[in-house]
Amino acid sequence: MKGLKEEVIPVRGIPVVAGFKWSVGELMDRFIRELGNKKILGAKCSKCNYTYVPPRAWCGKCSAKMDxxxxxxxxxxxxxxxFTTAYVELDGNGNFRDLExxxxxxxxxxxxxxSTIFMPLIDVDPEKLKAGIxxxxxxxxxxxxxxxDIKGFKPEG
Ligand SMILES: [Zn+2]
Known part of the structure; x- marks a missing residue:
């Protein structure tokens, strides 16, 4: 854009430390506990049949309460x-470091x-990945x- 000054702003890190301690609710709590038994729970709305993973207390489609x-x-x-490919990660101190x-x-x-979940894909070559597998x-x-407890997801076969 003409007239606007372009500037590259170097970002050295993200100095954000966020500590949280709160109840995730009954359904999310069950979801997390059952991961320990290698079970993935979802919540199926009894009104519109939409199934959420992780489970949630209210249906976002029809507002029905779920338990x-x-x-x-x-x-x-x-x-x-x-999918997306990451080339950097946070080092725990708010700085990015390149991934090997x-x-x-x-x-x-x-x-x-x-609904969909976002998880690491393991044992894959990001260059060769295809949606739909x-x-x-x-x-x-x-x-x-x-x-x-979920390490990630791996292509079948
Ligand atoms: Zn619903």
Whole structure:
């Protein structure tokens, strides 16, 4: 644009430390605990049948209230809707560092779910990835009932 001064602003880091401690709610709490049993729970709306993963207390489509009776177990299999590739990561102190190998993060729609989850794709070459392929969950060897129990998703076959 003419007349506007262009400037590159160097960003040395993101000096943000955010600590949180709050209840994630009954359904999210169950979701996280069941990851420890290698189970992925979703919530299926009894009014419009839309299935959320992770589960949520209110249906965003029809506003129906959901509770533990709406929980359904989903398979660890899904379709890769899209993905992005990361070349840097945060070092824990708010600074970026280059990754030795780029990491792919996928938007995955699990079988039986209508919403998507975002998870690392493992054992993949980001250059060769294609949306539409089937992927399977890969669990950590030891699960503890936390989000990181899911190591990521891996292409089928
Ligand atoms: Zn609904």
């Amino acid at each position: 533990a009776n709406n929980l359904v177990e989903l398979s660890g299999k899904g379709v890769l809707i899209g 190998k780029p990491k792919a993060i996928g938007a995955i729609k699990l079988e039986g779910a209508d 089937m992927v399977n969950v890969v669990w950590q060897e030891e699960t503890r009932g936390q989000i990181s």
